Amino acid sequence: MSQLVFLVPLFPLVGFLLAGLGRNYLSRSVSGIIASAAVFASFVVSLFIFQEVRAEATPVIVELFPFIDVAGIRIPFAFQVDRLSVLFLLVITGVGFLIHLYSSAYMKEESAPHYARYFAYLNLFVFNMLLLVLGANYLIMFIGWEGVGLCSYLLIGYWFKNKAYGAAARKAFVMNRIGDLGFLLGLFFLLQQFGSLTFSEVFPGAAGAPSEIITLITLLLFVGATGKSAQIPLFTWLPDAMAGPTPVSALIHAATMVTAGIYMIARSNILYTLAPATQLVIAIIGLCTAILAATIALKQNDIKKVLAYSTVSQLGYMFLGLGVGAYTGAVFHVITHAFFKALLFLGAGSVIHAMHHEQDIRKMGGLAKKLPQTHLTFLIGCIAIAGIPPFSGFFSKDEILINAYAFSPVLYWIGMAGALMTAFYMFRLYATTFRGTFRGTCEQAHHLHESPWQMTLPLIILAIAAVAAGFMGIPELFAKDAHWLQRFLSPVFEQSTALQHAHTISHSTEYLLLGISIALLLTVIVYAWKRFSSKPDLNEAVGIGKLLERKWLVDELYDSIIARPLNHIAGWLNTVAEKKGIDGLVNGSGKLVQWGGRQLRLLQSGQVGGYLLWMVLGMLLLLVLIKTL
Amino acid sequence: MTVSEILFWFLSALAIAGALMMVVGKNPVYSVLWLVVVFFAISGHYILLNAQFLAIVNIIVYAGAIMVLFLFVIMLMNLNAENEPQKNRWMWLAGSVSGGTLLLVLVAALRTSELLAVQKVSEGGETGLIKTLGSVLFKDYVLPFEVSSILFLSAMVGAVVIGKKGD
Amino acid sequence: MPVNYYIFLSLTLFSIGVAGVLTRRNAIIIFMCIELMLNSVNLLLVAFSKMHFGNVELSMLNSNVGIEAQLFVFFIMVVAAAEVSVGLAIIVMMYRNIHSVDVNFLNRLKH
Numbered sequence: 054m055s056q057l058v059f060l061v062p063l064f065p066l067v068g069f070l071l072a073g074l075g076r077n078y079l080s081r082s083v084s085g086i087i088a089s090a091a092v093f094a095s096f097v098v099s100l101f102i103f104q105e106v107r108a109e110a111t112p113v114i115v116e117l118f119p120f121i122d123v124a125g126i127r128i129p130f131a132f133q134v135d136r137l138s139v140l141f142l143l144v145i146t147g148v149g150f151l152i153h154l155y156s157s158a159y160m161k162e163e164s165a166p167h168y169a170r171y172f173a174y175l176n177l178f179v180f181n182m183l184l185l186v187l188g189a190n191y192l193i194m195f196i197g198w199e200g201v202g203l204c205s206y207l208l209i210g211y212w213f214k215n216k217a218y219g220a221a222a223r224k225a226f227v228m229n230r231i232g233d234l235g236f237l238l239g240l241f242f243l244l245q246q247f248g249s250l251t252f253s254e255v256f257p258g259a260a261g262a263p264s265e266i267i268t269l270i271t272l273l274l275f276v277g278a279t280g281k282s283a284q285i286p287l288f289t290w291l292p293d294a295m296a297g298p299t300p301v302s303a304l305i306h307a308a309t310m311v312t313a314g315i316y317m318i319a320r321s322n323i324l325y326t327l328a329p330a331t332q333l334v335i336a337i338i339g340l341c342t343a344i345l346a347a348t349i350a351l352k353q354n355d356i357k358k359v360l361a362y363s364t365v366s367q368l369g370y371m372f373l374g375l376g377v378g379a380y381t382g383a384v385f386h387v388i389t390h391a392f393f394k395a396l397l398f399l400g401a402g403s404v405i406h407a408m409h410h411e412q413d414i415r416k417m418g419g420l421a422k423k424l425p426q427t428h429l430t431f432l433i434g435c436i437a438i439a440g441i442p443p444f445s446g447f448f449s450k451d452e453i454l455i456n457a458y459a460f461s462p463v464l465y466w467i468g469m470a471g472a473l474m475t476a477f478y479m480f481r482l483y484a485t486t487f488r489g490t491f492r493g494t495c496e497q498a499h500h501l502h503e504s505p506w507q508m509t510l511p512l513i514i515l516a517i518a519a520v521a522a523g524f525m526g527i528p529e530l531f532a533k534d535a536h537w538l539q540r541f542l543s544p545v546f547e548q549s550t551a552l553q554h555a556h557t558i559s560h561s562t563e564y565l566l567l568g569i570s571i572a573l574l575l576t577v578i579v580y581a582w583k584r585f586s587s588k589p590d591l592n593e594a595v596g597i598g599k600l601l602e603r604k605w606l607v608d609e610l611y612d613s614i615i616a617r618p619l620n621h622i623a624g625w626l627n628t629v630a631e632k633k634g635i636d637g638l639v640n641g642s643g644k645l646v647q648w649g650g651r652q653l654r655l656l657q658s659g660q661v662g663g664y665l666l667w668m669v670l671g672m673l674l675l676l677v678l679i680k681t682l
Numbered sequence: 683m684t685v686s687e688i689l690f691w692f693l694s695a696l697a698i699a700g701a702l703m704m705v706v707g708k709n710p711v712y713s714v715l716w717l718v719v720v721f722f723a724i725s726g727h728y729i730l731l732n733a734q735f736l737a738i739v740n741i742i743v744y745a746g747a748i749m750v751l752f753l754f755v756i757m758l759m760n761l762n763a764e765n766e767p768q769k770n771r772w773m774w775l776a777g778s779v780s781g782g783t784l785l786l787v788l789v790a791a792l793r794t795s796e797l798l799a800v801q802k803v804s805e806g807g808e809t810g811l812i813k814t815l816g817s818v819l820f821k822d823y824v825l826p827f828e829v830s831s832i833l834f835l836s837a838m839v840g841a842v843v844i845g846k847k848g849d
Numbered sequence: 850m851p852v853n854y855y856i857f858l859s860l861t862l863f864s865i866g867v868a869g870v871l872t873r874r875n876a877i878i879i880f881m882c883i884e885l886m887l888n889s890v891n892l893l894l895v896a897f898s899k900m901h902f903g904n905v906e907l908s909m910l911n912s913n914v915g916i917e918a919q920l921f922v923f924f925i926m927v928v929a930a931a932e933v934s935v936g937l938a939i940i941v942m943m944y945r946n947i948h949s950v951d952v953n954f955l956n957r958l959k960h
Binding site: 662666669670672673676677679680 | 776783790791
C-alpha cells in the first residue's frame with residue numbers, strides 16, 4: 054500500500070485540473086463534489102497507509118522518477134512514507150476534507166466559475182501540502198513549500214476585486230518569499246556540505262559535519278520556517294491573511310500550511326539537536342511570538358483577527374517546543390491545534406455566515422440561543438485551546454511547557470503567562486460573541502439562522518476530535534507508557550533522543566505546576582466569562598490597550614524602517630539610475646552610432662575618384678601589412 | 683654597354699616620359715598621342731625580348747585599332763579642348779601621393795627579393811615566333827581562343843546596344 | 850638584363866597609370882590610364898616569359914615554357930580590345946546624357 058502513496062497527492066491534483074479547467078462548464082455542486090471527493094479519496098488512501106505504517110517502523114521511500122541528475126547531484130522525485138509524514142497526511146486530508154465539505158455550503162453565494170476556482174485552488178493547496186510532507190528530500194519539500202505559498206496567495210486574494218484583500222495577498226506572498234530565500238540558501242549549504250538533499254542521506258551523516266555549518270544551515274532553514282509559520286519577525290502577514298474566505302483561514306492559515314515550518318524542523322530534528330545555538334534562538338523567538346501575539350489578541354475586535362493572533366501565538370508555542378527539544382510535543386500540538394483551531398475558525402465562519410459577513414464581535418452577542426450547534430462546538434474549541442483537562446489542548450500545551458520547564462523554569466512561567474492570556478482572550482471572544490444580548494441590527498437578528506448540515510457536520514466532527522485528540526498523548530504522570538504518540542513517533546526522533554539529556558522533573562513538581570496552572574486558568578476563564586458576558590468591551594481602547602489594538606505598531610514599524618526606505622531607494626533608482634544612468638547609456642550608445650554614421654557618411658561622397666583613392670589606400674595598407682607580417 | 687642595353691634604357695625612358703605626358707597633358711588628343719608613343723616603346727621592349735609577334739600585335743591592336751578608336755571618340759565629341767575647368771588641387775595631390783606611395787611600397791617590397799635579383803632575362807630563342815606561338819595556341823589553347831572570339835562577339839553586340847540612340 | 854629592371858619599369862608605368870586614374874576626371878583619359886596599366890602588366894609577363902625560357906633545362910626545350918606567358922599577353926590584348934569597345938560605348942552614352950565626360954558629374958552613386 055505504501056507504494057501507492059503517489060495516489061495521495063494525485064487525487065487532489067486531478068481534482069484541481071478538473072475543477073480548474075472545467076470551471077466554466079461545471080455546475081457548483083459538481084465542482085464541489087469533485088474537489089471534496091478527491092480529498093476524501095486521499096484521506097482513505099492515507100488511512101490504509103497509516104494502518105501499514107503503524108505496524109512497520111522503517112520508512113518506505115517510493116521513488117517515482119529521477120528529477121535532477123546532473124554533475125554528481127542526484128535528486129529523485131521521491132516520497133518518503135514514515136510515521137511523521139503519515140500523521141501529517143491524516144491531518145491534512147482529514148481536516149482538508151471536512152473543510153471542503155464546509156466550504157461547499159459556505160461559498161454557495163459565489164457564481165459557479167468562481168466557486169469552481171475556489172475549489173481548484175483548495176485542491177491545489179492540498180496537493181502542494183501533501184508534496185511538502187511526503188517529499189523524501191528537501192527539494193520536493195521545497196516545491197510543496199513554494200506551492201502552498203502560492204495557493205495561500207491565491208486564496209487570500211480570492212476576492213481580488215477588493216484592493217485591500219489583494220494587498221494582503223501580496224503581503225503574505227512577499228513575507229513568505231523572504232522566508233523562502235532563507236530556506237533556499239539553507240538548501241544550498243546542505244547540498245554543499247552533504248552533496249545530497251535526500252533525508253536518508255543527509256541525516257545519518259549530520260553528526261560528522263562541522264557544527265558551525267550545521268548551525269548556519271539550521272538557522273537558514275528556520276528563517277524559512279519563520280516566514281511560513283508566521284514567527285517574529287515575519288508574522289505580520291498571517292493576521293492580514295484573514296482577508297481570504299474563512300474556510301481557507303481554517304485550512305491554510307490555522308491547520309496545515311502554517312505548521313509546515315514545524316513539520317520541516319521536526320523532520321530535520323537531528324540537525325537541530327546538533328545545533329543547540331539554533332535551538333535556543335528558536336525557543337526564544339517562539340516564546341516571544343507567543344507572548345506578543347497573545348497580547349495583541351487581547352484587544353482585537355475582529356473575530357477572525359483574534360483567532361489569527363491566537364494561531365500565531367500557538368505556533369509560537371510549537372516553536373518553543375521545538376526549541377527545547379520536545380519534538381513530539383510540538384507535533385502533538387500541531388495535531389491538536391489543527392483540530393481545535395480549524396474548529397474555531399469554522400465556528401467563526403458559521404457565525405460570520407449567520408451574521409451576513411459581519412466580523413466585528415462588538416456587534417454580535419447573545420448568539421448562543423440562535424446558533425446552538427455552533428455555540429457548543431465553539432465553546433469546546435475555546436476550552437481546548439485554553440488548556441483545560443481533559444480537552445486536547447491541555448495535553449499538548451502541557452507537554453511543551455513541562456519540557457520548557459525542564460529546560461529552564463523561566464521559559465515555563467513566561468509560557469504560562471501566555472497561556473493565561475490565551476484563555477482570557479478566547480473567553481473574551483466567546484463571551485462577547487455568544488453571551489449577553491444581541492447588539493446587531495434588526496435585519497441581522499431576523500436573518501440569524503443555524504448553518505446547514507454541511508457546515509455543522511464538520512464542526513461536530515472537529516469538536517469530537519478536539520476533545521479526544523489529547524488522549525493520544527497522555528503524559529507519564531497519569532499513566533505509565535500511555536503516551537501513544539511518543540511511541541509512534543519514536544523511530545523518527547530516535548537519533549535526537551539519543552543525543553538529548555533526559556530531563557527529569559519529579560512527579561511532585563509536575564503535579565504542583567499542573568495544579569497551579571489549572572487553577573489560574575479557571576480563574577481567568579471565569580473572570581473573562583463573567584466580565585464580558587455582562588459588560589462587553591465596546592468602547593474605544595485607550596492607553597496601552599490602544600497600542601495593543603494597533604498591534605504594537607509592528608506594521609507601522611516595518612513600514613517606516615523597511616518599506617519606506619526601500620521605496621525611496623526604488624524611487625531614486627527609477628528617476629536617477631534608470632532614467633539617467635541606464636537610459637543615458639542606451640540612448641547615448643544610439644546617439645554615438647548616429648553621430649558616427651553622420652561623420653562616416655561624409656566619406657560616401659559619391660565621387661568615383663574618391664572611392665578609387667580609398668581603394669588604392671586600402672591596397673597600400675594591405676601591401677604594407679603583407680610585407681610586415 | 684651593348685646596343686641592346688642602350689636600347690633598353692632609351693625605350694624605358696621613352697615609355698615613362700610618354701606615360702607622364704599622357705597623364706599630365708591637358709588636351710585629350712595629345713594624351714592619346716603620348717599613349718601611342720608609350721605603346722611603341724613597349725613594342726620595342728617586346729622586340730628586345732624576342733617577342734616579335736606580340737610586338738607587332740601590340741602595334742596593330744593597341745596603337746592602331748584601340749587608340750584610333752579613342753581618337754575617333756574624342757574627335758566625335760569635340761573633346762579636344764581643355765575642358766577640365768574645376769581643378770581640385772587636393773585631389774591632384776592625393777592622387778599623385780597615392781600613386782607615388784604605391785610605387786614606393788611595391789619597389790620596397792620587391793627590392794630585397796633575392797630570387798629576382800640574380801635572374802637574368804635571356805636573349806635569343808624562338809619563343810616569340812609566330813610559328814611556335816601559333817602551334818601552342820591552336821593545340822593546347824584552342825578552347826580559350828574560341829571562347830575569346832565569342833567574347834569579342836558579345837562585346838561587339840554590347841557596344842552596339844549601348845551606343846544605340848534612344849529607346 | 851636582370852629581370853628587376855623590367856619589374857621596376859613595369860611598376861613605374863603601373864603607378865603612373867594609378868596616379869592618372871586618381872588625378873584625372875576625364876573619363877577617356879582614365880580609360881587610357883587603365884590601358885597603360887594593362888600594358889605594364891603585359892610587359893612584365895613577357896619579361897618573365899623570357900626569364901623562364903632562359904632558365905629551362907635543355908631536355909625540356911620542347912615544352913611550352915615561356916610560350917604560355919606570351920599567349921596570356923595575347924589573351925589580355927583580346928580582353929582589352931573587347932573592354933575598350935564596350936567602355937567607349939558607355940562613355941559615348943554618358944556624354945549623350947550629361948554632355949560631359951567628367952566623372953565628377955557621375956556622383957549619382959550617392960543617392
